[in-house]
Amino acid sequence: MTAPAFPTGTILGYPRIGRRRELKKAVEAFWAGAIDAAELERTAAGLRAATRERLAGLGLGRTDSAIPESFSFYDQVLDAAVAVGAVPTRFERLLDADGALDLAGYFTVARGEGDDAPLEMTKWFDSNYHYLVPEIGPDTSFAAHGERLVAQVREARDAGFLTRPVLVGPVTFLLLAKAADDAPEGFRPLDRLADLVPVYATLLAELAAAGAEWVQLDEPALVSESIDEQRDRVLEAVGIAYDALGSAEERPAIFVAAPYGSLDDALPALAAAPIEALSLDLVRGTVPEQLDPATEESLAAKTLVAGVIDGHNIWRGDLERAFELAEAVRSFSGSVAVSTSTSLLHVPHDVDDETLLDPRLVSWLAFADQKVAQVAVLARGVAEGRDAIASELDAASAALADRAGAPGVRVPAVRDRLAALDDADFSRVAYDERVAAQEGLDLPALPTTTIGSFPQTAEIRRARARLLKGELTDAAYRELMREEIARVIRLQEELGLDVLVHGEPERNDMVQYFAELLDGFAVTQHGWVQSYGSRCTRPSILWGDVSRPAPMTVEWSAYAQSLSDKPVKGMLTGPVTILAWSFVREDQPLGDTARQVGLALRDEIADLEAAGIRVIQVDEPALRELLPLKLADQPAYLDWSVGSFRLATAGAAPATQVHTHLCYSEFGVVIDAIRSLDADVTSIEAARSRMEVVDDLATSGFDHGIGPGVYDIHSPRVPSVEEVQSLLERAVAEIPAGRLWVNPDCGLKTRGYDETVASLEHIIEATRAVRAGLAVPANAG
Numbered sequence: 001m002t003a004p005a006f007p008t009g010t011i012l013g014y015p016r017i018g019r020r021r022e023l024k025k026a027v028e029a030f031w032a033g034a035i036d037a038a039e040l041e042r043t044a045a046g047l048r049a050a051t052r053e054r055l056a057g058l059g060l061g062r063t064d065s066a067i068p069e070s071f072s073f074y075d076q077v078l079d080a081a082v083a084v085g086a087v088p089t090r091f092e093r094l095l096d097a098d099g100a101l102d103l104a105g106y107f108t109v110a111r112g113e114g115d116d117a118p119l120e121m122t123k124w125f126d127s128n129y130h131y132l133v134p135e136i137g138p139d140t141s142f143a144a145h146g147e148r149l150v151a152q153v154r155e156a157r158d159a160g161f162l163t164r165p166v167l168v169g170p171v172t173f174l175l176l177a178k179a180a181d182d183a184p185e186g187f188r189p190l191d192r193l194a195d196l197v198p199v200y201a202t203l204l205a206e207l208a209a210a211g212a213e214w215v216q217l218d219e220p221a222l223v224s225e226s227i228d229e230q231r232d233r234v235l236e237a238v239g240i241a242y243d244a245l246g247s248a249e250e251r252p253a254i255f256v257a258a259p260y261g262s263l264d265d266a267l268p269a270l271a272a273a274p275i276e277a278l279s280l281d282l283v284r285g286t287v288p289e290q291l292d293p294a295t296e297e298s299l300a301a302k303t304l305v306a307g308v309i310d311g312h313n314i315w316r317g318d319l320e321r322a323f324e325l326a327e328a329v330r331s332f333s334g335s336v337a338v339s340t341s342t343s344l345l346h347v348p349h350d351v352d353d354e355t356l357l358d359p360r361l362v363s364w365l366a367f368a369d370q371k372v373a374q375v376a377v378l379a380r381g382v383a384e385g386r387d388a389i390a391s392e393l394d395a396a397s398a399a400l401a402d403r404a405g406a407p408g409v410r411v412p413a414v415r416d417r418l419a420a421l422d423d424a425d426f427s428r429v430a431y432d433e434r435v436a437a438q439e440g441l442d443l444p445a446l447p448t449t450t451i452g453s454f455p456q457t458a459e460i461r462r463a464r465a466r467l468l469k470g471e472l473t474d475a476a477y478r479e480l481m482r483e484e485i486a487r488v489i490r491l492q493e494e495l496g497l498d499v500l501v502h503g504e505p506e507r508n509d510m511v512q513y514f515a516e517l518l519d520g521f522a523v524t525q526h527g528w529v530q531s532y533g534s535r536c537t538r539p540s541i542l543w544g545d546v547s548r549p550a551p552m553t554v555e556w557s558a559y560a561q562s563l564s565d566k567p568v569k570g571m572l573t574g575p576v577t578i579l580a581w582s583f584v585r586e587d588q589p590l591g592d593t594a595r596q597v598g599l600a601l602r603d604e605i606a607d608l609e610a611a612g613i614r615v616i617q618v619d620e621p622a623l624r625e626l627l628p629l630k631l632a633d634q635p636a637y638l639d640w641s642v643g644s645f646r647l648a649t650a651g652a653a654p655a656t657q658v659h660t661h662l663c664y665s666e667f668g669v670v671i672d673a674i675r676s677l678d679a680d681v682t683s684i685e686a687a688r689s690r691m692e693v694v695d696d697l698a699t700s701g702f703d704h705g706i707g708p709g710v711y712d713i714h715s716p717r718v719p720s721v722e723e724v725q726s727l728l729e730r731a732v733a734e735i736p737a738g739r740l741w742v743n744p745d746c747g748l749k750t751r752g753y754d755e756t757v758a759s760l761e762h763i764i765e766a767t768r769a770v771r772a773g774l775a776v777p778a779n780a781g
């Protein structure tokens with residue numbers, strides 16, 4: 001086909017939660033029955049309209065397909081599943097006579113209903129976004145249901161826009177899917193490619209009929225080497241899918257976007273396919289080298305979309321370098337466009353909303369809107385030459401230079417302390433010695449504990465909101481939090497838990513709380529980023545050398561400990577997780593930054609010990625999350641990540657029991673790293689996967705204390721005593737009872753009190769039953 005011109009500047013996607021989280025609020029109001037579907041649709045349409053206008057105002061073309069239709073009510077992978085009709089059989093009752101799903105049904109698939117579990121949720125590449133995992137079996141029926149996307153293209157057209165619909169591509173869709181529970185052994189979702197591709201062809205035809213000139217098919221799975229599928233099968237699938245889609249008669253021009261890394265051997269496969277445009281992530285990846293002549297020839301006939309503006313972080317960055325990269329791509333094709341490296345889903349809307357941030361810091365930053373403006377500048381430069389954008393490039397370079405020399409960015413005292421570290425600072429005495437030293441904790445066999453947070457009630461959040469607005473004094477707020485801590489301690493004593501927590505009511509977020517108290521960080525007012533569904537976080541900005549001006553948690557933990565004779569766990573977030581869930585400086589190796597955070601936490605641990613805290617948990621739920629997608633980069637990552645945790649914890653006395661906690665991911669691949677953390681006790685998410693991780697632990701020779709979760713806190717379901725007991729019995733069969741702990745999968749902050757109390761009661765009852773059958777009198781660590 002003769003492709004219409006591709007826009008000179010574009011973005012791969014834009015935040016959809018709303019500048020003031022309007023979508024989150026409307027969706028949650030719909031769930032609560034406070035608004036109906038029509039009102040939710042009106043809010044969403046209003047947001048989409050505002051987004052298109054905003055993007056055009058920032059310099060993207062109105063009628064050249066530059067603006068992506070990347071809206072979603074919940075998740076783009078769920079949208080793709082719905083668009084190809086791949087709704088699991090347990091939800092088929094929600095489909096109407098035409099096989100379509102209404103909004104309520106869509107959310108039910110996302111969130112589950114009664115015994116019908118929702119789609120599983122997992123991490124989206126190396127970002128802090130979580131998607132829903134499609135379930136595909138040999139009998140999954142596929143049918144095109146592109147009604148929503150088609151309606152959005154029409155909605156845009158009616159408002160005077162020609163936009164570019166975005167869909168997860170067929171290969172990535174199948175690679176991210178899991179085999180349905182009833183699929184036979186050995187079945188892989190990719191086996192269904194030949195059945196799925198015609199449905200995509202129909203969707204493309206419908207989009208073309210609605211007036212779309214270009215469609216964007218996202219294929220990020222092609223850059224990942226961590227996908228559990230043979231690479232040659234993946235490359236073959238690329239050929240099959242795109243040969244078929246590219247050969248269709250009725251279709252928009254196809255733009256395949258491949259964010260989150262370099263395409264490597266997938267580049268020749270995509271180059272050979274009859275598609276019209278292809279993106280290259282030049283932030284995580286590099287400009288291709290040593291291409292074979294056939295690939296060079298194929299690329300020359302396509303538009304290459306240079307992903308040179310970082311969609312992952314919030315730095316204004318080196319615009320000159322971005323321009324050079326875009327120019328370098330010209331050697332492959334006469335048709336080059338400028339874009340972001342990934343969707344802007346991962347960054348907040350607009351730094352201009354941050355009126356409380358230091359203007360000097362603001363001048364170093366670019367949120368989504370500023371990045372769109374950067375794309376527009378570079379697109380002009382590519383079209384008109386460097387001189388046309390010289391002043392913008394110079395301004396960005398000046399901001400970069402200002403940042404490099406600004407106070408706080410490099411603090412000699414922090415750097416000197418890091419430089420003086422030696423191996424001994426990263427190691428505790430042998431585990432057995434620690435077990436002996438910790439006997440004074442006097443714990444029963446199978447000690448019970450929770451992961452830290454108790455429900456963050458509306459009252460707690462409201463109190464914090466009132467504090468921020470000045471409606472509550474600091475003293476009054478602190479008193480409310482102390483009352484909450486006292487309630488939580490009392491509840492745990494009544495329940496009969498063995499190691500207590502203070503419940504973390506004072507924490508707005510397990511990372512932001514620390515960022516607010518550490519030097520080197522800034523926090524935002526409106527910098528919300530979607531984490532999953534309607535849930536958002538406000539990643540902090542780690543801009544300078546990190547140090548701890550004062551203790552951060554000691555007052556709360558010491559108060560909680562003063563209320564009980566049982567040990568109360570001190571609760572800290574680990575260095576890797578603090579980095580993973582913040583926007584981190586990119587001007588020095590991550591390992592250096594992680595060690596700075598590690599040292600600050602080491603000081604906190606010393607202060608907790610001095611205040612009489614005997615058990616300290618350092619959470620690292622994101623250890624798996626930051627694992628690089630490319631295998632070659634993984635050993636170095638594991639080295640610095642494990643090292644920073646050990647630096648944080650190795651100053652603890654042998655008698656101090658150090659715990660860690662991990663969740664949100666599959667752990668098999670990092671199990672050795674978890675062992676190397678050398679925590680005395682590790683609590684780990686396991687209930688959701690019915691204790692699968694226990695096998696990995698048993699075979700890996702994990703020989704410290706371990707608490708595989710027995711309660712899936714992601715669901716409002718209360719597990720029965722029998723269910724918990726059967727999970728515990730499975731764990732006891734694999735793990736010596738003297739090392740086994742009993743705990744939920746994760747913190748309880750997103751749960752309500754009724755289900756929390758009932759679940760904990762069942763956990764305690766099940767533990768007592770299992771203990772009764774054991775010969776082991778006490779816990780070893």
Ligand SMILES: CN1c2c(nc(N)[nH]c2=O)NC[C@@H]1CNc1ccc(C(=O)N[C@@H](CCC(=O)N[C@@H](CCC(=O)N[C@@H](CCC(=O)O)C(=O)O)C(=O)O)C(=O)O)cc1
Nearest residue numbers: 128461462464465507508509510511531534535536537581
């Ligand atoms: C555990 N996870 C986390 C990740 N990243 C983090 N930085 N933190 C995490 O905990 N990544 C991986 C996972 C992702 N999972 C989740 C789970 C739950 C949430 C979540 O519930 N987010 C909340 C916002 C939490 C928060 O920041 N609360 C603040 C502000 C609360 C607020 O919105 N206040 C209102 C006023 C309220 C009132 O008046 O009643 C306002 O400001 O308008 C706080 O408690 O102070 C969410 O609502 O989305 C996120 C990720």
Ligand SMILES: N[C@@H](CCS)C(=O)O
Nearest residue numbers: 451452453619621747
């Ligand atoms: N201590 C935290 C860990 C969450 S991953 C909590 O309990 O919420």
Ligand SMILES: [Zn+2]
Nearest residue numbers: 621663746747
């Ligand atoms: Zn957790």
